[in-house]
Amino acid sequence: MWAFTIHAPLDARFEQAPTPKPAPQEALVRVHSAAICGTDLEIYQGNMVYFTSGAAHYPVIPGHEWSGEVVQVGSDVHSLHIGDRVVGECTIPCGQCVYCRRGWYNLCANRRETGILNMNGGFAEFVVMPSPFLHHIGELPYDEASMVETTAIAVYAVHQAQVTPGDRVAVLGTGPVGLQAVQAAKAYGARQVVAIGGRPSRRKLAEQYGADVALAADILDFTEQIRRLTDGQCFDAVIEATGNPAVTRKFPLLARPHGRIVMTGLFGGKIGELDLDWLVTSNVILQGSLGSPNVWDETINLMACGKIRSSDLITHRYPLAQAKQALQFMASRPPDLIKMLLTP
Numbered sequence: 001m002w003a004f005t006i007h008a009p010l011d012a013r014f015e016q017a018p019t020p021k022p023a024p025q026e027a028l029v030r031v032h033s034a035a036i037c038g039t040d041l042e043i044y045q046g047n048m049v050y051f052t053s054g055a056a057h058y059p060v061i062p063g064h065e066w067s068g069e070v071v072q073v074g075s076d077v078h079s080l081h082i083g084d085r086v087v088g089e090c091t092i093p094c095g096q097c098v099y100c101r102r103g104w105y106n107l108c109a110n111r112r113e114t115g116i117l118n119m120n121g122g123f124a125e126f127v128v129m130p131s132p133f134l135h136h137i138g139e140l141p142y143d144e145a146s147m148v149e150t151t152a153i154a155v156y157a158v159h160q161a162q163v164t165p166g167d168r169v170a171v172l173g174t175g176p177v178g179l180q181a182v183q184a185a186k187a188y189g190a191r192q193v194v195a196i197g198g199r200p201s202r203r204k205l206a207e208q209y210g211a212d213v214a215l216a217a218d219i220l221d222f223t224e225q226i227r228r229l230t231d232g233q234c235f236d237a238v239i240e241a242t243g244n245p246a247v248t249r250k251f252p253l254l255a256r257p258h259g260r261i262v263m264t265g266l267f268g269g270k271i272g273e274l275d276l277d278w279l280v281t282s283n284v285i286l287q288g289s290l291g292s293p294n295v296w297d298e299t300i301n302l303m304a305c306g307k308i309r310s311s312d313l314i315t316h317r318y319p320l321a322q323a324k325q326a327l328q329f330m331a332s333r334p335p336d337l338i339k340m341l342l343t344p
């Protein structure tokens with residue numbers, strides 16, 4: 001098969017690779033669409049933490065955000081058939097450790113991660129996956145389905161934040177996860193969703209996606225405005241999706257006493273500042289949110305019924321054969337780029 005293989009930092013080639021064969025509990029999927037993530041760029045540039053720490057190894061075929069069609073199933077697979085339209089999860093857990101047994105398989109110590117950690121991914125004609133981690137997408141178009149992984153991260157964060165119809169929710173960041181979190185919070189019935197940050201075009205998109213209002217990040221310097229915006233209450237839930245450590249200083253301004261702050265952004269090792277006395281005396285819950293366990297079918301349903309949209313997030317497309325050019329383009333940080341798709 002044709003595949004985009006990263007052999008070492010900045011050494012990647014579009015070349016022939018062996019087509020994987022499904023084991024008895026696996027399925028072989030023909031990839032129809034694959035989205036590029038910042039993680040893929042980090043793997044290409046050589047600064048992704050699993051690779052620098054020695055946990056993950058080159059060569060690797062990247063790509064953990066993809067959709068496709070089942071073309072072969074192993075002898076023990078009963079839930080999938082040839083021709084099924086599917087997406088695959090990024091985290092492939094061991095199923096046996098203490099975390100897996102409690103349903104927290106995003107934390108499995110023995111996990112593989114598609115296209116990242118000890119497993120090839122979807123920047124290829126075919127990818128092989130254990131069948132329990134493939135999900136039917138019904139009629140959802142393949143391009144939108146390649147956004148399910150990103151969307152599931154936002155849906156999981158909204159679960160972690162326990163958003164209910166009484167809640168006022170702030171979403172920090174208007175990247176792909178932030179924009180999907182705005183929609184997920186609305187889908188869960190949040191009474192008010194305020195998106196904070198990003199360029200004007202992103203804020204406009206956040207409002208199109210259901211934010212009651214989207215404000216530039218400098219609102220974080222104006223306590224009174226935040227209070228007025230929330231009837232003096234501040235927010236019940238805050239979803240952090242910027243990865244910018246400067247925002248942690250602003251948490252006391254945003255979260256009400258007994259509020260919940262859920263953090264999805266990674267800070268690249270940078271340390272934020274947080275007022276610990278405020279955290280204690282306000283009974284605030286600060287929660288990390290890794291990956292997207294147990295929310296995939298729900299996410300697909302929310303996308304299929306239009307409660308979470310994603311087609312506007314797809315701003316650029318490249319053929320898979322030009323994956324290297326696509327990564328180089330992404331590295332130049334073009335302002336209008338939200339998500340880029342590769343088509344095999």
Ligand SMILES: [Zn+2]
Pocket residue numbers: 037038039064065
């Ligand atoms: Zn990703």
Ligand SMILES: [Zn+2]
Pocket residue numbers: 093094095096097098099100108109110111
């Ligand atoms: Zn495990």
